[in-house]
Amino acid sequence: MDNTGLSLDRMRTFVRVAERGNLSMVARELGIGQSTVTRHLNELEEAVGVPLLSRTTRRVTLTDEGSRYYANCLQILRLVEQAAEEARDARQAPAGAVRLSCTAALGVMHVTRLIFEFQDKHPDIRVDLNLTDERIDLVREGVDVALRLGPLADSAMKLHALGESHRLLVGAPTYLSVHGRPQHPADLSRYETVVMSNVAGSDRVVLSSPDGTSLIIPVSGKLRVDHGLAAREALAAGRGIGPTHLWLVHDLLDDGRLEVVLRDYRPSPVPLSLLIVPERAAIARVRLLVDFLVAEVSKLPGIRPS
16 A cells, blocks of 8 residues: 555645535635645545545535544544654643633633633643533544533543532522512422523423422423523523522622522532543643642532532
8 A cells, every 4th residue: 555645744634624524614724725635635545545535516524434534543643743742841841722622601700710820820821712512522623621511421531520510599689579489399380480491401490308309390481591691691680580500690699689599409410520632631731721620610619529
């Protein structure tokens, strides 16, 4: 087999085309001509001896062989990058980029501020912060570390459990003064609830009673949102009652814009985890950010050890 086309540049081009699905977009991103992108792909396919991509007038997709080759290319390119970075780390202070993905509302409310503190301590480290509630493929998206709320499926990522995010039921004084305060969990079905449309099971509230039993109450509301910050605004504006993370509304509770309802009944806490791409865990700047987040996130309102 002819290996002349199996260069790292051609692998990088192939990986970006596989992820973007568009040759002209990759050409602009890499700062090369589209004809060069096409040549890289042709040379790579000729070298490996099988078609890696299926091309149409609108989109480029991976063949079965291309999907397997793409996964191997990701590993190879990551290892090459890691080897260079570890060599540099041994000679100088940690520098370069760390790519961090975080649940959106948590990122806006707290993690962005923590990144400021981290960079004040390590000014040569760039942090690329991606805020999303989607469960993205960390390797495919080039992410090093991810902060995730909620249960996680089996994963090849290195997992660090940070604890649990405790929740409570809240409502605005303006809403409660008009509609009254619920006296028992069963009363919730008669109240407007701010519903999170992107959270499974948001049409019911599961509460733990003082004696440890679980109560499931169906709820509904005329407002459905898909972002924690929108839910925060809706609750503060008196659009209904809702379960929420303490870290999301602690300031509104402190200044009286929200009040806790059914204080003796609590929604189930939600796991908070740190995911690390294993091949990136040993890089000094990644390790520094991970250690910093482990120490600081546990101090946020409502985050408690599991």
